[in-house]
Amino acid sequence: QVRLVESGGGVFQPGRSLRLSCAASGFTFSNFGMHWVRQAPGKGLEWVGVIWYDGTNRYYGDSVQGRSTVSRDNSNNTLYLHLNSLSAEDTAVYYCARDRMIFGVVGNMDVWGQGTTVIVSS
């Protein structure tokens, strides 16, 4: 079945960097744009970034712009999020999610992973 599994979460010190991974299975990963969305404890959803199905375009939310990189390895069906200069405001559950549209990005997320928890604390 269609599945996304995030990993790489944990406790990180302020100022450090993280790399999250998202392993995809059950669908042709290279045909779909992919998003990262995060949710701070007890809060709503915040869109983090998107990468086109072929990696040609990437866009980011304001709060991570300039210190994040979304990348993908289509040969290994894996999505990544690098986030630098961590602060307490980055504490959240991070979800990877598939875009609804094949060979394009329309900005709706129709398949979600279970999330990985990131805590930024000294």
Place this chain on the structure above:
Amino acid sequence: EIVLTQSPATLSLSPGERVTLSCRASQSVDSYLAWYQQKPGQAPRLLIYDASNRATGVPARFSGSGSGTDFTLTISSLEPEDFAVYFCQQRISWPPYTFGQGTKLDIK
């Protein structure tokens, strides 16, 4: 950035009741509004996209309507599994894609 405001913040209802949730945009999003459901400890689930289109596998009791700045999600008859938090999301003006703050549906 388009701000989405959902109301009410919390609703307490009983199974079998009909419920309408509201989402208002700070500027027109045409029909490019989606609804997601999130249960405790779970990832969100896409319910409705482009205002009124049900996503794959979503029961017919869920329906969406609206355009421009005012949208509603209606559940015609609440099932026990429908008690959750519901978020709206716009995709017309990005980056960033933005979400509403959510409406929590509680069992009365």
